[in-house]
Amino acid sequence: MIDTSWLKISKSGLYIVPAKAHIDPVRSVNTAIITHGHADHARAGHKHVIATPQTLEIMAVRYGANFAEQKTAVKYNQKIQLAGVNLTLIPAGHVLGSAQIAMEYADTKIIAAGDYKRKSDPTCAPFQVEKCDVFITEATFGLPVFSHPTPEAEIQKLLEVQQLFPERSVIIGAYSLGKAQRIIALLRAAGYEDTIFIHGAMKKLCELYVSFGIELGSLQTTPIGRIDNQQISLANKFILAPPSAMGTKWAQRLCDPLVVSASGWMQVRQRAKQGGVELPLVISDHADWNDILRTIKEVEASEVWVTHGREDAIIHACTQMGLAAKALSLIGYEDESE
Amino acid sequence: MKIFADLLHSLLYAPQRLVKQAYLVEFIKNTPDPDRGYALSALTGELSIQGVKAGLIRKIAYQKCDPVLFDLSYDFVGDLAETTALIWPNTTRQVSGIRISDIISKLKTANRIDAGTLVQEWLDQLPESQRWALLKLLTGGLRVGVSARMVRLALAQSYQIDVNEIEQIWPLIEPPYLELFNWLDGKADKPDAAGRAVFRPMMLAHPLLESEIAEMDFASFQAEWKWDGARIQLVSGSDGVRIFSRSGDDISGTFPEIAKPLSWHGVIDGELLAGNPNKIGSFQQLQLRLNRKKPSVKMISETPVFMRVYDILFDNNIDVREHPLEYRREVLEAQMKTGLKTCYLDLSPILADASLANLQTWRQQCRAGGLIEGVMLKNKTSSYQAGRIKGSWFKWKRDPLTADLVILYAQRGHGKRSSFFSDFTLGAWGEGSEYDAQTLLPVAKAYSGFTDDELKKLDKFVRENIIQKFGPVREVEKTLVVEIAFDSVQYSKRHKSGIATRFPRFKAIRWDKPARDANSISDLIAMIDI
Incomplete structure (x- = not known):
């Protein structure tokens, strides 16, 4: 039985309850785990920021070297623990330093993919497929009309x-x-x-x-x-x-x-x-329709949560595939620009 | 199809008119007949392909992919042809060299079921850009920023002739315009309109601007009421009488009681109104008739129509368009007593003493009666020319009515507005209706009158205030008041509020005004024309 009670939605975004940490919070918080450096995900004003070394450097360029009191650089696939929650940052293929956040707690593994793509990009590490129980995906281009060329x-x-x-x-x-x-x-x-x-x-x-x-x-x-x-x-x-x-x-x-x-x-x-x-x-840093569905299949999750974008269509497609799916309706992430 | 797809792509993204025209000239010069004519007719909106309508496209799209996903996509993209082209899977069966003329000739002989199969087959064989071009061709409404006029200008430029020559011939020709191209290519004589019941381009009026009033010499203008009906042209030729709408559509079948043979041959211009000359019916009554392609005998007797005539273009086959209005009026008045004397034609009277002071009064008074939209001012020396001619004809409408209404629902627009919530349903408080005074009842749908900048702000307001979704419709918090201008208010049994507004558009967004202070149904009922 999977237990997801430890990951909640707060006004600031996704909240890992036992670790007292938010993922890409839209307001200032004590502990923020940042998926990537785009301004709507990596905001200034958090006390403690956990991210890849690249993302921390990007934030320093944007907000100055002292953008947080404490910074924890976590390399790709390096395991850390935060109050009993196992955390790993996995390449997301979106931009330099972008990471999926893999969380393990109460025998359940949840991956918050952040923004990601599957098409080739010489400027960042390619998306890494990692199996999980719950996959949290974006849906910026979550409609079958979006099929990005090479x-x-x-x-x-x-x-x-x-x-x-x-x-x-x-x-x-x-x-x-x-x-x-x-x-x-x-x-x-x-x-x-x-x-x-x-x-x-x-x-x-x-x-x-x-x-x-x-x-x-x-x-x-x-x-x-x-x-x-x-x-x-x-x-x-x-x-x-x-x-x-x-x-x-x-x-x-x-x-x-x-x-x-x-x-x-x-x-x-x-x-x-x-x-x-x-x-x-048509050059996008987000996954297109087929790539979102392919990713959902490859990670073999039994449950799919959709953060922002065209969630209706992705949820419909997941239901057709026999997967439990729900929209988180997170606000504060720009969905109309890339 | 590839050449056509490339043309549409170039036209869509070309930033300026002249660039678009240059693309058209290139296309005209380099494309064989009859493909070029069919392509141009798609751009002018004259190509009509029987049996392939939006419904059919949707049906075959539903067969190809999940209907729920198709509808969600359509709601987002805002264009049926584009949604279908994008969502259609690419196959390995792609072929090149499918010509527009092949497509059209195959569809001409196909029944509805065959047409669906043919279209599916083509969609499987074409890459995305050509699927889009094909579907645009079939469904019309290309939205690439090209007008029929621009096509004619490009034709004139391609063959180095005066555009007016093309304009004159245009009503005589039909897609793929072989008659025209044969003449332009020197292979045939110029098409001749003489004696044929064909549409002649109409003369149109400019709105009279406040700033122009001081400069107007009212004595040199003929003043008439601006009738609130439908502009029509009656053409009587050896092949019978035909009625054309403002855009040149043949609507003779809709009004058989007017399209009856006359011994007089020529062309007259006027307004179609409901009722009879002694008792004019409402615009709503006229609309009942306009919506009916073939009216029943009962409908014709219950809702009669007549034509109020105000100009003459041809008199007994003599072209009088070059003569001044004063002269044409004399000819028209004489004919109305003889060759045009029937019970369904009557003369639009000239308003005597059209001084500025009188015009101002008439303009405002004309609201009582409801069938007059304002006054028309026509230069007595003006010849009859196609289009809006500077300084010749002016329309001076009565001031619109206004009301403060609350935004209830919003929907995404279509075409280039598909990413914005730009279509709004607006409500007034229930007082004066059969519903509770504390409820807001929809009374208008408006999607114009705001600037691009205001549209962005409205869009933001909608996104931040959504409380419910109904398919593509978003219900919003009832907090934003807008001042809406409209031409008139009418009772309507079809609407929950019991009333309907005509041509509502945004006048101002009242960010400051609380929703409580918006108008009520009873305020709007007080504005209904007597």
């Missing part, structure tokens, strides 16, 4: 438009953590060796990736307000910027920019259109 094929489109419009600069909207570095690494893997320009907000995170041994090649920051044709011609170059910078003066300074957006949402045409995107790339 990222390598999508990157080819970037190289094609660059050849097609040699006079235009190609500006790619991508999250500063994870997506940006993944696109750079994919471009490098596709044989692109020229300097890639990045928005200032991405500089430190790119440097951090390099310090963890991820090759990104020649990068150059594009200074705000100083782009004009006399200084540096950015025609026929790739420029990466966070989605928030796309509509700003910074982007307007570029000459005839071709706006690219890389996200799982780009599969829905009218959504892509809405953002003023000229070239949508």
Whole structure:
């Protein structure tokens, strides 16, 4: 008989009762176990933070070196104990340092997968399948319309438009953590060796990736307000910027920019259109429909809990597979952006 | 199908009109007949494929995948064709070289069951982008930001001719427009409209803006009431009389009592109204008729209609469109006494003494009576041209009514709004209805009038205040008041509240106003036109 009474939902998020610790809490707490460095999961203001060394470094870049009174770095697959609860952080394949949290207590093993993906990504450790009794999954792309193509094929489109419009600069909207570095690494893997320009907000995170041994090649920051044709011609170059910078003066300074957006949402045409995107790339750091269902099967859990996203469809599919499934309806995690 | 899918993809993501037009020109130049004509007719909305409707697509999608998952996906994507294209599994049986013309000719001869099988077969054979293009072609409503006008502009540009020539010919041709292309390619004579009962593009009015009033020389304008009916064009030719709607649809079958042969041949423009010239019926009565493709004898006698005529385009086959309005009016008045003298045609009167002061009064007074939306102002020297022509015709509507209502339910929009809760059901307090004064009863559904920025805020409000889900509908906390503008209020047996508002739209979001202070049913009943 599995016993899940020791893992509860509080206002701050998932709460491991005996360990008095929260997973990705949305408010300040005493002990926080953080799955990965994206801002809606890794918030500032906790007293004690437990995470992978990479995630702790990412948080230090974002919130300053003193973002918590106590920091516990736990390497992948290293076992630790917290008030009788066995904890292991397992690679989740989402971004650098991202981890699934495996918890064992009262003869029951629960895995909170956090955000995860199964498609290839040269910038982080691949998702590791680990059997458990209860699997807690996200459902950002939890609808059968989401079937992400291989990222390598999508990157080819970037190289094609660059050849097609040699006079235009190609500006790619991508999250500063994870997506940006993944696109750079994919471009490098596709044989692109020229300097890639990045928005200032991405500089430190790119440097951090390099310090963890991820090759990104020649990068150059594009200074705000100083782009004009006399200084540096950015025609026929790739420029990466966070989605928030796309509509700003910074982007307007570029000459005839071709706006690219890389996200799982780009599969829905009218959504892509809405953002003023000229070239949508379906490159996602989340699992698509088939990968979520495949993962649920592979971990052989008898119960599935769904944190955020399109939970209705995943729960329906689990029920069809004969698995117990429920929505946790956690709030505070952004489900519309990646 | 690949060329068409590529065209749709390019058009959808092209940021500017001119770029879209350039893609169209390329397509017109490089695509053979009849495929190009069929593709263009899908863009102009003129392609109609019998037997393949949304219902059929949904049915075959349900057979292919779990209906629950399909519905959840459709609710999220907001577009039937796109949902089906995305959810359809890729097979290993993919083939290339399926042409639009093959698809259309096969469907033309297929019955409904065969059509379903054919569509399934094609979906199995095409990759996702072409599945999407195929389904868009079949269901219409392409939503790629291309108007029929833009297609005609692209045709004119492709062949270096004046777009007006294309406009004139357009009503004569049907998909795949071989008559047009044969003429453009120098293989045939120009299609000729003379004597044929075909639709001629209508002249439209600009709304009169407050800022323009001071500059208006009212003496040079002819003033008429703006009738609250349906704009129609009556065309009488050697092949009979046909009635066309504003968009050029042949609605002769809907109004057989008007589409009766006349000895006079020509084209007139006017408003279709319910009732008879002495006693005009309500717009609701007219709607009963508009919704019926083939009315019964009983319906025709119980809900008669007539045409209030205000312009003439052809008189006994002579084109008078280039003549000034004053001249056309004289011709029309003369014909109304002779060739057009029947009981179902009457003349829209000219309002004498159309000074600014009088116009202002008439505009506001016209609410009593309810069948007049405001006044029309038409430049006496204007010729009859297709579309909205600057400085020629103006509509000056009465001010809308307004009420403060509470948001009750929200639903995701469609197309490019599919990620936002943009369709709202709004309620008024029950006082004055047969329900409790403390309950909110739905009285309007509104999905326009807000800015993009306001839409984002409304969407956020909905997400943070959901209390229940009913399929795609979200019930929200009854706290947000919005000021809604609408054209009129009518009694309605179909609605729980007993009333219905016409063309409700957002005027302002009243973040400050407590729900308690919103209007009641009795406030709205007081606004019903006499």
